């Protein structure tokens with residue numbers, strides 16, 4: 027009996043105590059009555075059938091259901107989900123006809139299985155099996171026939187071996203649908219099933235609307251849904267034969283309890299419980315957690331990339347170029363060359379995609395026939411050679427425009443898409459050109475090698491014969507100048523291109539104002555384009571390094587060798603005369619500060635994207651602080667130094683520049699304060715002390731800015747004069763942390779994750795550096811939901827008066843204040 031059954035029910039059960047002995051079993055026979063207070067327990071003591079009230083005492087509605095025996099109430103099946111008993115009396119009876127009926131006090135029928143067709147010598151019994159399946163079968167166990175089973179009518183839970191799908195012979199379709207709320211088992215909004223039987227896919231719906239879809243089955247998995255198949259704990263099966271078509275999962279470890287549930291909010295989740303070890307259900311995976319699986323996210327012929335950015339398939343262009351690029355946009359794509367059916371259309375192979383929706387499985391065709399049949403039907407837009415049913419027919423086709431694609435490089439699915447003759451021609455031309463370029467390059471290289479080989483031979487001949495060291499030396503000098511690479515002494519494989527000033531001036535249009543894209547603590551940034559068309563960002567350092575030219579180049583090489591997906595890549599440098607410049611890859615999405623403060627753009631940043639960005643920055647910073655060969659303190663971490671690539675992966679820029687100026691030690695006192703108002707830790711801003719913990723402080727500020735969409739230094743609140751940190755701290759102490767969340771974020775189901783990020787950020791901005799965690803700890807805190815966090819102490823700089831404090835303390839070197847002011851104006 028569940029612990030939460032309230033008092034009247036317990037009294038009720040006392041009245042019927044005399045019946046209890048006959049029911050300490052897993053079966054119920056036609057002449058037994060089963061009332062509130064009694065339960066059937068499966069022989070393995072795992073499942074229990076009885077009456078329960080959901081919602082931890084919040085309601086007195088009574089349901090007949092199955093739950094785990096000896097665990098906090100976890101219901102896996104409900105009989106009368108849409109028809110609760112309101113007055114705490116229920117009675118379950120099995121009739122001779124095999125009809126299992128649930129009565130209320132006035133003997134009205136609340137729920138029943140309906141009559142079964144039984145033969146004369148058949149005595150039905152109800153049994154709760156070890157699998158959690160409630161069945162009506164013959165008393166004689168040698169008769170294997172099952173008249174009715176609860177596994178045919180699941181509610182919101184799939185247990186191992188429960189078959190989700192179709193019994194074709196009796197026309198039964200089984201599916202799971204969510205509870206309305208966690209306290210109300212009646213049929214909710216979300217429905218998950220295998221549909222349709224002709225071309226089976228797994229689909230999550232809300233009403234008639236598709237929300238998520240995986241499929242069709244490609245022989246090993248449902249296309250695009252790896253998490254639905256692979257796990258060390260369970261394996262999923264798709265079975266098709268003449269009478270059945272279903273999806274189910276099998277548990278690989280018997281000592282583990284597991285359930286596959288659709289939550290009242292529409293999440294499809296897999297939970298486990300280790301018998302005698304766990305204290306609670308452990309969420310192993312949420313199947314619909316990839317935003318790219320949101321149905322039809324990128325429209326026709328658009329493919330969704332990680333974190334829901336959309337791109338057109340090659341050969342297609344956006345319907346409306348303006349809105350394309352960042353987030354959800356369903357305008358889709360159109361063909362670059364229109365089809366002209368029957369006039370030379372053909373197919374182009376695309377790999378690494380999740381299959382589109384609305385597949386049609388076409389009869390009995392082999393590979394070649396499939397292409398021909400699709401080509402001959404003008405509305406057939408694509409085909410794939412997959413054997414959905416495992417019976418040898420390998421032809422799935424798509425009639426009409428392709429929708430709900432996602433980039434899925436792990437998958438092995440290949441789809442052949444119909445293309446116009448002119449598109450095929452363009453592809454062939456491009457290939458030919460590519461080949462020509464390759465051949466020309468190869469020939470050129472051979473010629474150059476021959477010539478230079480000849481030249482070297484000739485020169486060495488001169489050297490040998492004239493024995494003139496002078497010539498030898500000038501030859502070497504000439505050679506190194508013509509290659510224009512800085513060699514790295516320790517690791518000969520690495521070469522950093524050294525650009526000459528002229529190239530850079532030309533690329534950046536003489537550093538014209540028009541090309542300027544930002545201004546930071548160490549100098550200005552310009553956009554440029556190299557003669558080969560490559561776009562670059564050039565950072566022109568204002569300061570003169572204290573190091574000599576060679577040391578400076580070596581330092582730049584060391585920094586350029588730091589490569590990480592969350593760091594901006596350095597392509598090369600230019601050190602000439604007074605100029606020191608770093609050449610970076612150019613990222614068109616610009617920097618984080620262009621996204622998070624503006625209302626229209628920040629509305630597009632969902633919580634999942636923000637979380638992805640936060641974790642990416644943490645990873646990049648962790649690499650700089652700990653994982654790279656150099657231990658780099660950034661010293662000027664701020665939103666304008668975080669660039670975003672097309673998939674919204676954050677990339678830290680401007681790292682290592684302090685080292686270039688020869689000033690980056692572990693913990694240093696510096697007169698020159700390079701940093702930005704609002705992001706500087708108190709010990710750095712006031713005393714010039716900096717360490718990795720100063721970067722941690724800046725990181726905390728950035729996290730709060732990402733969460734709130736507000737600038738720390740420009741934060742205003744009508745009720746007080748605190749800055750963003752102070753405001754967050756105040757809300758934290760009032761136990762209202764979520765108030766700080768940007769109101770344009772609407773995914774409330776991630777509340778706990780948001781609170782966790784706020785908590786971590788507050789730990790980062792604590793006043794004393796020794797209280798702040800290290801980046802490695804921070805990364806773990808963000809990643810592991812169950813990690814214990816300490817309570818944060820007061821942040822440094824909570825008040826607006828930060829400005830005043832800072833000004834007075836820094837008055838003895840006012841140039842610093844000016845510099846700080848300058849850096850706040852810009853922002854790249």
Ligand SMILES: *[C@@H]1O[C@H](CO)[C@@H](O)[C@H](O)[C@H]1NC(C)=O
Nearest residue numbers: 029030081082083084098099
């Ligand atoms: C149910 O209610 C009891 C008492 O009100 C409380 O102690 C317990 O934590 C609640 N359980 C859940 C799961 O809410």
Ligand SMILES: *[C@@H]1O[C@H](CO)[C@@H](O)[C@H](O)[C@H]1NC(C)=O
Nearest residue numbers: 112113130131132134135136
């Ligand atoms: C019992 O169930 C019947 C049929 O569902 C219904 O009409 C009747 O009102 C119920 N009686 C009570 C006391 O709930």
Ligand SMILES: *[C@@H]1O[C@H](CO)[C@@H](O)[C@H](O)[C@H]1NC(C)=O
Nearest residue numbers: 071280281282300301302303
């Ligand atoms: C769990 O503990 C019970 C009682 O100690 C024991 O009977 C049972 O075998 C254990 N189950 C497993 C799977 O270890």
Ligand SMILES: *[C@@H]1O[C@H](CO)[C@@H](O)[C@H](O)[C@H]1NC(C)=O
Nearest residue numbers: 387388389390415417418419
């Ligand atoms: C395979 O099964 C499908 C679905 O029933 C059927 O349409 C097709 O003809 C079968 N192919 C072969 C080769 O039996």
Ligand SMILES: *[C@@H]1O[C@H](CO)[C@@H](O)[C@H](O)[C@H]1NC(C)=O
Nearest residue numbers: 389390391392395417418419
């Ligand atoms: C499929 O085609 C093969 C040969 O073309 C034939 O032998 C077989 O009977 C066909 N199967 C069905 C189900 O039509």
Ligand SMILES: *[C@@H]1O[C@H](CO)[C@@H](O)[C@H](O)[C@H]1NC(C)=O
Nearest residue numbers: 386388402403404405406425
């Ligand atoms: C193309 O195939 C679809 C789906 O099988 C079918 O409904 C349609 O009639 C076919 N069109 C032609 C012209 O054959």
